[in-house]
Structures are given as structure tokens and as C-alpha cells.
Amino acid sequence: MTAIQQPKVLSPLQTARQLAAEFAETAAERDRHGGTPKAQRDALRRSGLLALAIPRQYGGLGANWCETLEIVREFARVDSSIAHVYGFQHLMLATVRLFSRPDQWQPWFEQTARNQWFWGNALNPLDTRTVARKFDGWREFSGRKSFCSGSADSEMLIASALDEGSGKLLIAALPSGRSGITLHGDWDNMGQRQTDSGSVTFERVRVEENELLLEPGPLSTPFACLRPLIAQLTFANLFLGIAEGAFAEARHYTLKETRPWFKSGAAHIGEDPYTLRHFGEFWVGLESVRLLVERANALLDEAWRKEDGLGAEERGRLAVAIASAKVAASRVGLELTGRLFEVTGARATHAALRLDRYWRNLRTQTLHDPVDYKLHELGDWALNGALPTPTFYS
Structure with a gap:
């Protein structure tokens, strides 16, 4: 009797190399057009690599930083826009891990791994145009942010605002589709043309207290730093x-x-x-x-x-x-x-x-x-x- 051939399971790096070969075929043409590389982002979702650095106990692949950054580099050789948003995926996940409580980041990790969420960036601490007003048990973000890499076609955003009273920087993890958030397709620069690094507008966006990354908070300990x-x-x-x-x-x-x-x-x-x-x-x-x-x-x-x-x-x-x-x-x-x-x-x-x-x-x-x-x-x-x-x- 002939043994049944089991499908070969690829390592994350092998998967990344296969994807990189596919991305390379259209990289030059996509550079000309700019815009959101939707097909390539969806390929990353299907690959499971969006959860590469999430620990296995939360449904991820449990890669360390050497392994994660090697794959960023692998993509960058053929398509640096994809490499950019892929690297920022893990930077945003590190942000919630370092700045928030376990009862916040652990569910976010689990949902990211389960649903292959993309995380976008709307933090940019040097852009101070977004202000947070405090209400009873929640905040309201209003303003605009620039250089918001990977914001388009994302499920979650890391966003920041200055507290209206204290001027303190507040950082939150928000669903990208929340009411009041507008992702502008206004990135048309000479390079990194498919990073969607344009602007995001916040119009009276409600932010719950458990969405704020307050404990230990930004740059609060050597580990958070x-x-x-x-x-x-x-x-x-x-x-x-x-x-x-x-x-x-x-x-x-x-x-x-x-x-x-x-x-x-x-x-x-x-x-x-x-x-x-x-x-x-x-x-x-x-x-x-x-x-x-x-x-x-x-x-x-x-x-x-x-x-x-x-x-x-x-x-x-x-x-x-x-x-x-x-x-x-x-x-x-x-x-x-x-x-x-x-x-x-x-x-x-x-x-x-x-x-x-x-x-x-x-x-x-x-x-x-x-x-x-x-x-x-x-x-x-x-x-x-x-x-x-x-x-x-x-």
C-alpha cells in the first residue's frame, strides 16, 4: 500500500519567500500606480504571517524579533512598501504590548491571530493637531494626523491625541472603521508609494477608557522604552x-x-x-x-x-x-x-x-x-x- 503523502508545512520564512517572489512580479508596475496593494495585503492575511510575532499561547506563530525582522528584510528586497506596512504591523502590536495592561493586549493579540487583523498607524507624536476631550468614562478624539502608514485596509489603528487639559500624549487602540474616523487616500509621494502613509481625520471619535494605553503607558519604563x-x-x-x-x-x-x-x-x-x-x-x-x-x-x-x-x-x-x-x-x-x-x-x-x-x-x-x-x-x-x-x- 502506498503511503499517503502529507502536505509539506512551510516555515514562516519559506512562506515569506514564496510571497516575496509573487510580489516581485508586479512591484515595478504597482510602484507606478501607487495606492493600496489590496491583493498583496490579502495574501499576507491568508499566509498567517500577520500573527508571526504573537506568542503561541495567544494563537500566533511565536517568532522572535530576529525572525520577524528577517522577514521584513525579505519583503524589502522586492517591495519595500509591503515591507514597511508589514514591519509596522509588528511595531503596532509591540506598542500595545509595551504600553497597556495584560487584560488589554492579550485579547487584542488573540483576535489579531484569529482574524488576521492588519494594524495601521495614526500615532505620529510630532503631529499635535488631534486633541482629546474628557467625558465621564470616555474620551473624544478630534483632529487630523499625517504619515499614517498602513491605515488603509486595516482593522485596527494605533492613534494618539493630546489631552485638552494637561497636554499629555494619549495613545489608543481603535477599530479603523469606527464612526468619525476618515482614512484619506492622499499619499502620493515619490517613494514608498503603496504604504498608504497619508492622513487620517478624527471627528468626535469616541474612545473608551479600556482602549487607552495608560498602564504602564508610553515610555514609562525601560521595557516600555x-x-x-x-x-x-x-x-x-x-x-x-x-x-x-x-x-x-x-x-x-x-x-x-x-x-x-x-x-x-x-x-x-x-x-x-x-x-x-x-x-x-x-x-x-x-x-x-x-x-x-x-x-x-x-x-x-x-x-x-x-x-x-x-x-x-x-x-x-x-x-x-x-x-x-x-x-x-x-x-x-x-x-x-x-x-x-x-x-x-x-x-x-x-x-x-x-x-x-x-x-x-x-x-x-x-x-x-x-x-x-x-x-x-x-x-x-x-x-x-x-x-x-x-x-x-x-
Whole structure:
């Protein structure tokens, strides 16, 4: 009797690689159109990867940060918009885990895993146009937020407002479809064109007390202060993935389409001395960033496991490691994506190829917060031994 062949169960990384291959087929065309990548978001829902980092006891896949950020990087190599909203999915889940009580975040985790919810971002603490008024047992959010990545086609939003009386920042987890919330499709920037990072309007939106993330609250303990570091490290992995994707595409195009310059004396592009030099420089840059990023990923996992036992100094040293990785990923990525045409040649500027999207996407995302201020923090550490002060950006 022939044994029944059992279907092969894929690991999360194998699933992500299959999805990435699918996303790659339409990435350039979707970059041209912008808008919401609905089919790709639904594919992520069906894959189960939206619950990747949720612990198994709440229905998730129980991945650590190294595994989660590796998949962010995998997507970024082919489609950095998808990588962005996917990374923010886990950043938003980390936000409720770090800022709220177990009786709040545990049900949210369970429902996310069960229903494959997408979480969007409407936090942006530097945009102070949204105000919260207090009523008996509830609040009312009114105003507007910008740079709300992943808000479209989401089931839940992390939103913030300034308390009308105290000026304190209040953060809440809200259903995206609640009355009074309008998600505007007004994101039309040069890069990250399918992140839906436009604006959201709140018109007298009712927020219940148990939807507010008050205990322990934002940036209240060293463990809670991991939230901005997760954001920064997500960006570092995103930047590295974009650069790796640009390198792979440049290599493929160069070997298949580019001819050696007539003065080189080379019979094949793979022998052109200046082309080899460029690729050598690209490789050294990528290798250095990979080491910094992977080290920071591992250090984040160590810090995450300590939970409330995490100390301020250890958190500060992690901030230094992550800032170092992010600065390096920004610099190397921008250089590589800007120089890839030096190895691919004039034909590679054909509009249909959209090879410029790697630079456009990276340039857009690296402006999230100034690298100059990261270098200031690192300089203060290197010269004066002063660890970075926790903020929503450090």
C-alpha cells in the first residue's frame, strides 16, 4: 500500500519567500500606480504571517524579533512598501504590548491571530493637531494626523491625541472603521508609494477608557522604552533589504544586459575593471551593514526577553547599537541605490524598469527622522559616554 503523502508545512520564512517572489512580479508596475496593494495585503492575511510575532499561547506563530525582522528584510528586497506596512504591523502590536495592561493586549493579540487583523498607524507624536476631550468614562478624539502608514485596509489603528487639559500624549487602540474616523487616500509621494502613509481625520471619535494605553503607558519604563527602538530597527532592516534588492537587480541586469566599455579591453562585462571595483565597494558596504543590523536584532531579542527586568543602561546601550546600524544602513543604502546605474549603464534608465524606485523608496523613508540627530546622539555617547535619552525617535 502506498503511503499517503502529507502536505509539506512551510516555515514562516519559506512562506515569506514564496510571497516575496509573487510580489516581485508586479512591484515595478504597482510602484507606478501607487495606492493600496489590496491583493498583496490579502495574501499576507491568508499566509498567517500577520500573527508571526504573537506568542503561541495567544494563537500566533511565536517568532522572535530576529525572525520577524528577517522577514521584513525579505519583503524589502522586492517591495519595500509591503515591507514597511508589514514591519509596522509588528511595531503596532509591540506598542500595545509595551504600553497597556495584560487584560488589554492579550485579547487584542488573540483576535489579531484569529482574524488576521492588519494594524495601521495614526500615532505620529510630532503631529499635535488631534486633541482629546474628557467625558465621564470616555474620551473624544478630534483632529487630523499625517504619515499614517498602513491605515488603509486595516482593522485596527494605533492613534494618539493630546489631552485638552494637561497636554499629555494619549495613545489608543481603535477599530479603523469606527464612526468619525476618515482614512484619506492622499499619499502620493515619490517613494514608498503603496504604504498608504497619508492622513487620517478624527471627528468626535469616541474612545473608551479600556482602549487607552495608560498602564504602564508610553515610555514609562525601560521595557516600555523599547518601542521607539523597535521602530528604528525596523527601519534599519528595511533600508538593508532595499539595498540588498538593488544589489541583486543591478547584478542580474549587469550580467545579462550590460556591455564592457570599449576602452576596457574586456571581452565580457564581468571582466571590466571599474565594474568589478563598483561591485566590490557595494559588497563591502552591505557586509558591514549586515553585521551591524544582525547584531542589533539579536540584542533586541535579549532585551525583550528581560521584560520588566530590563535596566535603563542596557536599554541605552541597545539604543546605541540600533542607531549605529540605522546610520550605516542609511548611508550605504543611499550610496548603493544611487550608484547602481554606474554598473548597469544608460539602457537601465528605461522608465519601464523603474530601477530608480530603490533610491526613491530609501530616500523617502530615511527622511522619517534626521540622521544628523542620530549622529549627535552617537557622538555624545562616543565622546562623553552619555546614553541616548528615550524619546519616540531614540
